[in-house]
Amino acid sequence: ILNVEQSPQSLHVQEGDSTNFTCSFPSSNFYALHWYRWETAKSPEALFVMTLNGDEKKKGRISATLNTKEGYSYLYIKGSQPEDSATYLCASQPSGNTPLVFGKGTRLSVIA
Amino acid sequence: DGGITQSPKYLFRKEGQNVTLSCEQNLNHDAMYWYRQDPGQGLRLIYYSQIVNDFQKGDIAEGYSVSREKKESFPLTVTSAQKNPTAFYLCASSLRTGENQPQHFGDGTRLSIL
Numbered sequence: 001i002l003n004v005e006q007s008p009q010s011l012h013v014q015e016g017d018s019t020n021f022t023c024s025f026p027s028s029n030f031y032a033l034h035w036y037r038w039e040t041a042k043s044p045e046a047l048f049v050m051t052l053n054g055d056e057k058k059k060g061r062i063s064a065t066l067n068t069k070e071g072y073s074y075l076y077i078k079g080s081q082p083e084d085s086a087t088y089l090c091a092s093q094p095s096g097n098t099p100l101v102f103g104k105g106t107r108l109s110v111i112a
Numbered sequence: 113d114g115g116i117t118q119s120p121k122y123l124f125r126k127e128g129q130n131v132t133l134s135c136e137q138n139l140n141h142d143a144m145y146w147y148r149q150d151p152g153q154g155l156r157l158i159y160y161s162q163i164v165n166d167f168q169k170g171d172i173a174e175g176y177s178v179s180r181e182k183k184e185s186f187p188l189t190v191t192s193a194q195k196n197p198t199a200f201y202l203c204a205s206s207l208r209t210g211e212n213q214p215q216h217f218g219d220g221t222r223l224s225i226l
Contacts, residue, residue, distance in 0.1 A: 004154070034214060034215070036215075042219070043219050046214030046216070098209070099160050100215065102147075102154040
């Protein structure tokens with residue numbers, strides 16, 4: 001089974017701090033990398049789908065980078081706000097006709 | 113508004129009973145998925161369907177069954193053979209399995225054993 005690892009498991013930051021976390025995946029089987037945000041009592045929401053090595057995507061204060069050769073992706077949040085508190089999931093897709101494999105998530109708490 | 117509806121939100125099951133979790137989408141998506149989440153675990157794939165009348169087992173299909181008779185609907189039955197069914201179940205859909213399409217999720221069903 002494909003292993004997708006996320007670190008850290010959880011972190012607490014102060015409002016206004018910038019933060020980042022990591023998703024690692026096997027680089028030998030790679031088609032796409034997904035990031036989702038999952039707020040408590042809501043459904044997971046798609047942030048980014050990335051496919052190309054060196055790809056960088058941005059959505060407001062959140063951005064992500066992708067390195068397919070070494071098998072990792074970083075998610076960055078600039079100037080964290082309390083509403084950024086959520087679990088951030090990444091998922092790797094080994095090929096075009098196979099489903100996603102999810103990591104366990106990084107739980108972010110932003111303290112006002 | 114288009115979306116995915118899961119029902120019920122909470123479900124209780126007696127030992128030895130089968131229960132069916134509903135998942136309906138009006139996004140006109142071809143692919144649908146069922147995941148299970150346990151504390152400290154990531155989302156694990158139970159079953160998925162890429163097209164009507166077709167479905168494939170995921171990583172933890174034992175003790176579960178599905179059907180895909182309509183594009184909009186992908187119900188999951190938790191059978192009495194599933195020895196540890198207490199968990200949070202999420203349904204998702206995407207336009208197609210490939211093509212770099214994100215998945216859209218329902219709000220989930222929490223199943224508990226009485």
